Amino acid sequence: RRGRLLELLEELAAIYGIAILASAFLSNHFHLILVNLPELVDRWSDREVLLRAQRAYPHRFARMGIHRAPTDEQMQVLLRDRKLIKEMRRRLSDISWMMRMLKQRFAAEMNKETGDQGHFWAGRFKMVEITSEAQLIVTMIYVALNQVRAGQATSLDTSFWTSVCWQLQAREQALAGDLDAADRRAGFLSPLCSAGTAPAKIAGGQLNSRRASDTPALEMTMDDFVRLANCALALSSGAAKRPSPEVASLLERAKVSAVELELAASQHLV
Numbered sequence: 155r156r157g158r159l160l161e162l163l164e165e166l167a168a169i170y171g172i173a174i175l176a177s178a179f180l181s182n183h184f185h186l187i188l189v190n191l192p193e194l195v196d197r198w199s200d201r202e203v204l205l206r207a208q209r210a211y212p213h214r215f216a217r218m219g220i221h222r223a224p225t226d227e228q229m230q231v232l233l234r235d236r237k238l239i240k241e242m243r244r245r246l247s248d249i250s251w252m253m254r255m256l257k258q259r260f261a262a263e264m265n266k267e268t269g270d271q272g273h274f275w276a277g278r279f280k281m282v283e284i285t286s287e288a289q290l291i292v293t294m295i296y297v298a299l300n301q302v303r304a305g306q307a308t309s310l311d312t313s314f315w316t317s318v319c320w321q322l323q324a325r326e327q328a329l330a331g332d333l334d335a336a337d338r339r340a341g342f343l344s345p346l347c348s349a350g351t352a353p354a355k356i357a358g359g360q361l362n363s364r365r366a367s368d369t370p371a372l373e374m375t376m377d378d379f380v381r382l383a384n385c386a387l388a389l390s391s392g393a394a395k396r397p398s399p400e401v402a403s404l405l406e407r408a409k410v411s412a413v414e415l416e417l418a419a420s421q422h423l424v
Contacts, residue, residue, distance in 0.1 A: 167342040169210045171195035171247040173367040178300035179315040185297045192247040207242035288410045295383045295418035321346050328352035350376030390419035
């Protein structure tokens with residue numbers, strides 16, 4: 155089930171103007187760190203908006219007799235519907251709409267599989283706004299450590315349902331020269347860091363790209379992020395009393411305290 159949820163997330167990442175910075179899938183819930191990009195969607199042509207909207211809302215377009223990518227004739231008709239274009243342009247950068255489609259599609263498939271009816275999810279998703287770079291760093295570490303804290307993994311590189319693991323794997327594949335494999339593994343995610351992250355095959359935000367943005371989530375290297383995450387885990391478990399001088403220097407540059415770093419390994423951060 156986690157594999158199917160990931161597939162659906164990857165499909166939507168290639169449609170919406172929403173960057174996926176991080177994700178973690180546990181046994182009964184998941185976490186996403188997202189950035190909506192209305193300025194990107196505003197740059198898309200009306201035609202591109204309609205092509206993306208048909209993929210995002212196939213049932214809406216099916217009611218208009220459009221069951222796949224619009225033909226040239228159908229597109230000409232759609233381009234005259236200014237109300238539809240305005241609505242779809244708004245939806246394509248709306249986190250609530252993307253989450254709604256992710257949860258609806260997954261719930262429908264799971265209910266069909268089990269023969270159940272009614273609600274699949276316990277409730278509406280919870281959204282917490284991230285308002286600073288320091289808060290983003292702490293939250294990224296929190297999500298990266300989800301499986302380790304849950305006892306489902308022993309390290310970041312064994313957290314097989316967490317995006318940082320996929321990005322570490324993609325880096326190794328890229329270093330080995332297999333850019334196709336790297337793109338398949340983590341190409342739907344925005345780069346985690348400013349260095350040490352596998353590049354995308356197609357620039358983010360383009361019609362055939364797998365992701366909305368190529369802007370790194372954090373201005374640090376992948377190795378530095380791993381150092382911070384490992385230190386957070388050591389502090390929270392009591393394996394370390396204080397950050398090493400190297401990590402302390404990273405924290406100073408990021409304007410994150412050792413207490414905040416330790417909280418990143420807490421179950422109750424978000």
